[in-house]
Amino acid sequence: MTTTTKAMPAPPAGGQDIMNAINRLSIGQQLTLAFAVVVGLFVAVAAWTAFSLARVDRAAERIASVSLAKEAQIAQLADSFQQMQTAVRNNIIFTDAEVMKREQAVYLAEKKRFAEALAALRKLAADSGADAAERELLARIGSGFEAAVVPQDKAMEEAMQFLSSVAMGILQNDGGPKMQKVAAAIGEARQLVQAQSRARAADIADETGRTRAVALALAGVAGLVAAVLGVWLTASVRGPLAETVALMEKMAAGDLTGQVSGSGGREIQRVQQAAGRTARELTRLLAGMRGDAARLKSAASNLSAAAEGAGRGSRQQVEAAGAMAATLQQMSERIAHVAALGGEAHALSADAGRQAGDGAGLIRTMVGEIRAISELVSESAATVTTLGEDSEKISSITTVIRDVADQTNLLALNAAIEAARAGEAGRGFAVVADEVRKLAETTNRSAREIAEMIAAIQGGTRSMAAQMARSVERVEAGLQVACAAGDAMAAIDAGANRVIAVIDEVSSALNEQSAASREVSGRVERIAEMVGENDRATAAVADTARELDQLAGSLETGLGHFRTA
Known part of the structure; x- marks a missing residue:
């Protein structure tokens, strides 16, 4: 009996040669090809994601290496400037010469630290390609500090001479407005750097969102391609397998006259050919077993009679x-x-x-x-x-x-x-x-x-x-x-x-x-x-002889169920 399978949808005319070439492949080769396509898609997604994440990492590194460094130097400027003012005020108040010398040493050290921090901040601005506004702000801080440090130095000298009222007058008349300008410029610099950090963080967030969206889209495309390949491979295997299963079910029911069309891949064709050979061999064996069953029934009857006498x-x-x-x-x-x-x-x-x-x-x-x-x-x-x-x-x-x-x-x-x-x-x-x-x-x-x-x-x-x-x-x-x-x-x-x-x-x-x-x-x-x-062996032989007789009868009955022609 010949069975046929449902025809698969015909591919477009342009891809007929490709489909024929794929159908000539074995199931293992088809699975390998599909797996390679899916893996290639996911590798492409991973490569693009890695490239985007590298860009995000570079932006984050810029925030860490430039913005944070600028904020640290600006904080150093503010701290040194504050310490200088505190040292001058302390010497105006103090009258102990030793304490005043220590405060003068603090003043000089903080003055040096301010200059070093300003130089480092200018270098960071130059290395990072700062705009004109940032460069102008740093120049304003430098010129303001140079103008403010002159009355500060005079006030410190007068205070060291125990002329507190003179030093206080210098600070109030000349030093105060200049120091306020420097403090305001330092505050503007801090706000500028913080604004730059927020802008870079927003860029990182935008880049991360774009990377996530594109990665999800590519992953969806790869999953869709994998699903299409899986459905196609399943459809190409299911029909020939269903035909082979139908043949095996007929053989299990005793019908050995069925046949298959030989469609499907090479592995399925080999299975179908093996099923056909099995049916032919079973037909030949059943023919010989019918004669053997008759002879077995006669020998079992004779053996049962002899075993009963020996028992x-x-x-x-x-x-x-x-x-x-x-x-x-x-x-x-x-x-x-x-x-x-x-x-x-x-x-x-x-x-x-x-x-x-x-x-x-x-x-x-x-x-x-x-x-x-x-x-x-x-x-x-x-x-x-x-x-x-x-x-x-x-x-x-x-x-x-x-x-x-x-x-x-x-x-x-x-x-x-x-x-x-x-x-x-x-x-x-x-x-x-x-x-x-x-x-x-x-x-x-x-x-x-x-x-x-x-x-x-x-x-x-x-x-x-x-x-x-x-x-x-x-x-x-x-x-x-x-x-x-x-x-x-x-x-x-x-x-x-x-x-x-x-x-x-x-x-x-x-x-x-x-x-x-x-x-x-x-x-x-x-x-x-x-x-x-x-005695038990003799009884067992007798029982076996009776069972053989029954089995011979059952075998004849069972062989009668098979249809070979």
Whole structure:
């Protein structure tokens, strides 16, 4: 079946050759050409915009380099002129010679700065091509300054001579009007430069507006050209593609008799030719597949019957292997249970052995502590005995102190008697003798208290020594009992170790038996799995055979839907 596309509008007669040449290009070449045209237009827009912006930049640079520089120099003129006037007025007012010298130095420095700023301003005007009005204004500032500086200098000289009234008269009569003219000329210069800056800024704004308008117009033209090229390329490709899509849709619906006209670019023509070859190859393949489907259906029926017979035998083998595996599994579980009990007995015996070992260690530690306690008690008994002996020595010392106190009391009594005999001359001595007697009585009383305390300490020491002796005997008895307990725990530990060794042998034997049983059970299970896999494979073969039979029928039905002639 032949399909045609809608004819595109014919181009003007003058451009027919160009259109034919473009149509002979590939789609990629056409897209490249269109892209090059669009890019060229945008490059032209960008170049013109860059040129216009360069002009704007030059105008802005002129404002920055000329107008701003002029404003700075004019500001310097005004500041220097003001500082000069201030210095002259200060010297008229001040009377301190040092301060007046500093003000004179300021005046001279500002005068020099004014001249330098005026020279720089004239150079800027000459370099920038100033008009006659600007040159005349600068000349007026220069001549006015030269005229105004003469009375300023005279006023400064008179002020330095402390002739303030004379200096003030010079400023008021001659200097004032001239200075006002210079200040007015400087103000005019500032206004002129500001007006020039505003004019240049307006020029920049106008140039920027023109640049923006032209750039937008060129960008619009470039966008319109790009849109026209896009529409044209889309139209040149859409028709042949629609024809090819219609052919492919017919092939998808089972109609392999369709054809195409072969219009369009080289790429689309290759696609159409490939679609035609595909239809022819499918026709040839479908013819062969119809015969193969009939043979496949017959073979699938035979395979399904054989698979069903093999499946019945496999199911019987699976049942027998499953029963054997279940029996071996039960035996393996029982052996594993016995082995687990042996492991628990081993763990309990090991725990008992560890506890016995820990008990023996504790008893050995206790024996060591009891020995240490026995030694400490013995040392304490010796210390108590020594304490008793020392208390006996202290008792003898207190006896000596009491004897000394008695003798001192007698001496004090004799001294009091002798003082009484002496009368008034011995009264002071009598007071001393009485104090000595009181001291002797206090010493005697303290010695008796010390003796009583020492007697009590001696009694407690003797009682403590007796208790220490009994404690030593009991500690020795406890030490013997602890040693006996340690020997018993050592014997229990040795017995527990022997029990553990026996249980280890039993557990090893049970583990070997369990491992052998598991290995046999695993092999039987593997056999059962292999038989089961064989059964499943046989069932799968049977299912596959049935599916092949169904697929063969479906294939015959599907092939019947294709129309090849």
